[in-house]
Amino acid sequence: MAATKLTPDGWSGSSSGVWNNKANIVINDGQGITVSGSDLIDAFAGDDEVIGFRKSGAGVTVPRDPRRGNLQLGGGDDRLSGTSQQDHGIDNRGFIYTGEGNDRITGSGAKTALRNHGFIFTQGGKDVVDVRDGGISGKKKHFVDLGADRDLFIGFGQHYLYGGGGEDLLLLPKGTYTIDRRSSRRFRVEKGKDRLELVDFEQVGSIDGGRNERISIDKSGTLVVKANGDINFS
Ligand SMILES: [Ca+2]
Ligand SMILES: [Ca+2]
Numbered sequence: 001m002a003a004t005k006l007t008p009d010g011w012s013g014s015s016s017g018v019w020n021n022k023a024n025i026v027i028n029d030g031q032g033i034t035v036s037g038s039d040l041i042d043a044f045a046g047d048d049e050v051i052g053f054r055k056s057g058a059g060v061t062v063p064r065d066p067r068r069g070n071l072q073l074g075g076g077d078d079r080l081s082g083t084s085q086q087d088h089g090i091d092n093r094g095f096i097y098t099g100e101g102n103d104r105i106t107g108s109g110a111k112t113a114l115r116n117h118g119f120i121f122t123q124g125g126k127d128v129v130d131v132r133d134g135g136i137s138g139k140k141k142h143f144v145d146l147g148a149d150r151d152l153f154i155g156f157g158q159h160y161l162y163g164g165g166g167e168d169l170l171l172l173p174k175g176t177y178t179i180d181r182r183s184s185r186r187f188r189v190e191k192g193k194d195r196l197e198l199v200d201f202e203q204v205g206s207i208d209g210g211r212n213e214r215i216s217i218d219k220s221g222t223l224v225v226k227a228n229g230d231i232n233f234s
Contacts, residue, residue: 006036014027024050034061045074045076048076057086058091059107059109062092069094069095071094079106080098081108082106087109089109093118095120107133112131112134113132113135115138119145125147126152130154131155131156135194151166151169153170156194157194163199169201169204175191177222178191179220180220222234
């Protein structure tokens with residue numbers, strides 16, 4: 001089975017199609033999905049699904065060379081998912097946009113769920129970025145911007161996250177975190193060598209806890225997320 005390649009015209013590989021205003025369903029469950037070139041790939045409106053799975057190598061790859069790849073999933077409730085048994089679930093070195101609508105980006109990988117050496121914008125709508133299975137990594141200039149409306153980020157790692165407008169929520173896996181309030185809009189969440197920089201996030205909770213296990217982040221302190229999902233902030 002060949003990898004699926006995304007181009008401005010459409011996709012080809014294990015299946016092929018032309019981007020259109022209905023739901024574009026692009027799935028490769030053996031060799032993954034790779035963005036080709038740096039011209040904008042626009043999947044238009046519709047509830048699109050781009051789902052890549054691979055044993056070795058990333059499930060979904062957006063390359064940087066020779067120039068950064070550009071993927072825009074457009075309007076509608078889109079789903080971008082990458083899974084790898086040995087590598088990064090999603091390996092982004094370019095630009096990913098998910099447009100208006102309630103979108104979901106899910107990574108799952110042995111190295112990281114999402115290695116973001118590029119830029120991700122989920123834009124308007126109640127978006128979810130889920131990296132609980134492997135975490136997130138990236139260098140200082142790279143970021144995920146969740147845009148307008150109430151968004152949810154699930155997981156932890158080394159990264160910059162912008163919540164944008166709306167009451168944005170971070171759900172953490174179990175562990176002991178140092179929360180450092182940098183300003184009224186900026187917080188730093190640290191555990192071990194990993195540091196999550198948050199801008200415009202309003203709430204923190206635990207992945208395994210209920211709604212009552214969420215707190216507003218308005219001061220520095222130590223946050224303990226227990227195995228059962230209970231949290232303690234002091
Ligand atoms: Ca969106
Ligand atoms: Ca937001």
